[in-house]
Amino acid sequence: MSSKLYIGLMTGTSVDGVDAVLAEVSDQDFTLVSSHSHDLPASLAADILALCQPGDSELDSAGKVSRQLGRVYAEACHALLESAGVAACQINAIGCHGQTVRHRPGPDGFSIQLGCPDTLACATGIPVVSNFRNKDMALGGQGAPLVPPFHSRLFGVDGERRAVVNIGGMANASLLDGETLVGGFDTGPGNVLLDLWNQLHNGTPYDAGGCWAASGKVNKPLLKRLLRDPYFRQPPPKSTGRERFNRQWLTQHLENDLPAENLQATLAELTARSIHDSLAEFAPQRMLICGGGAHNQDLLERLKQNSGVPVESTANAGLDPDWVEAAAFAWLAWARLEEKPGNAPVVTGASREAILGQVTLP
Structure with missing residues (x-):
């Protein structure tokens, strides 16, 4: 292939928009060329969140949402290419993670991401690589997290043990011993509970900078109860999502007399402690943070206090934290077209390496 250009698309468990990147990828190099953040219509975001929990008429709703997401992804690609001054014919493929609405690891495990690849391919004229997770699950793996091999490629440094921690709705960690990937897993909730509690009490999408959490006081007995959830003691490989850590999970632990800001502080400490533990x-010896949590100064300070090691943004290691996940799916699209393994059995528990993703032609 003469072109080295790939697009990566990501919508995560925070359901706060589409991250789109244009990257130049080869065996030797990865270069971020351009990036674009694309809003999700509020009604579509609400429909996605509704599908994250069991309900009525799920198949009809999922089919409709999938087509709508395909069109929004296409809009994001068009805006990205226009801002970069690049034509669609120059792009090898779009790596589209899709929007996860179910992730059920286990013996008959499956993972469902919405975002119709046929709609996206036809609207852009670009081949689409999607459905990255289920091959790994068919091989006995968790199908998640998928970003650790990319983290290893970009952030591994000889002579230092690094944890690359993506804090989105959920949080996941990649364990790098020098340039070797030795493990990875979902640590538990990242921003999902913080965002939920802030939305309920402040009416804003998130607690900017963690200022509200910083104004509260951690309730230690409640924190101890929250940390008793069996997921935190489960050994890797492991992965999780909104199926477990959601409003219902939080509600069962609430105390009526706890000031709202104190619960926010406790939830921030839960995220930091679960990552640290x-x-x-x-x-x-160092933590590199990406995802929306990289902008939460209160959360970063809690991680520093818990770990006692340097905690810094992946920007210091060469890639803006806002674009790491989308960049990973541009890289995974490249790996699929180059017929290179995309998973890491040491992370997911799959029985072997595998080429991930299905290709949909325009």
Whole structure:
């Protein structure tokens, strides 16, 4: 292939928009060329969140949402290419993660991401690589997290143990011993509970900078109860999502007399503690943070206090934290077209390496 250009698209568990990147990818190099953040219509975001929990007429709703998402993804691609001054014919493929609405690891595990690849391919004229997770699950893996091999490619440094922690709706960690990927897993909730509680009490999408959480006081007995959830003690490989950590999970732990800002502080400490505790055995010498949580100064300070090691943005290692996940799916699209393995059995528990993703032609 003469072109090295790929698009990566990501909508995560926060359901706060589409991250789109244009990247130049080869065996030796990965270069971010351009990026674009695309809004999700509020009604579509609400429909996605409704599908994240069991309900009525799910198949009809899922089919409609999938087509709508395909069109929104196409809009994001058009805007990205226009801003970069690049024609669609120059792009090898779009790596589209899709919007996860169910992730059920286990013996008959499956993972469902919405975002119709046929709609996206036809609207852009570009081949689309999608459905990255289920091959790994068919091989006995968790199908998640998928970004650790990309983290290893970009952020591994000889002589230092690093944990690359993506804090989106959920949080996941990649364990890098020098340039070797030695593990990875979902640590538990990232921003999902913080965003939920902030939306209920402040009416804004998120607690900007963690200022509201910083104004509260951690309720230690409640934190202890939250940390008793069996997921936190489950050994890797493991992955999770809104199926487990959601409003219902939070409600069952609420105390009527707890000031709202104190619960926000407790939820922030839960995210920081669950990340720290999951990394204790690996004992990283440095944490690199990406995802929306990289902008939450209160959360970063809690991670520093818990870990006692440098905690910094992936920007310091060469890639803006807002674009790491979308960039990973541009890289995974490249791996699919180059017929290179995209999973890491040491992370997911799959029985072998596998080429991930299905190709949909325009």
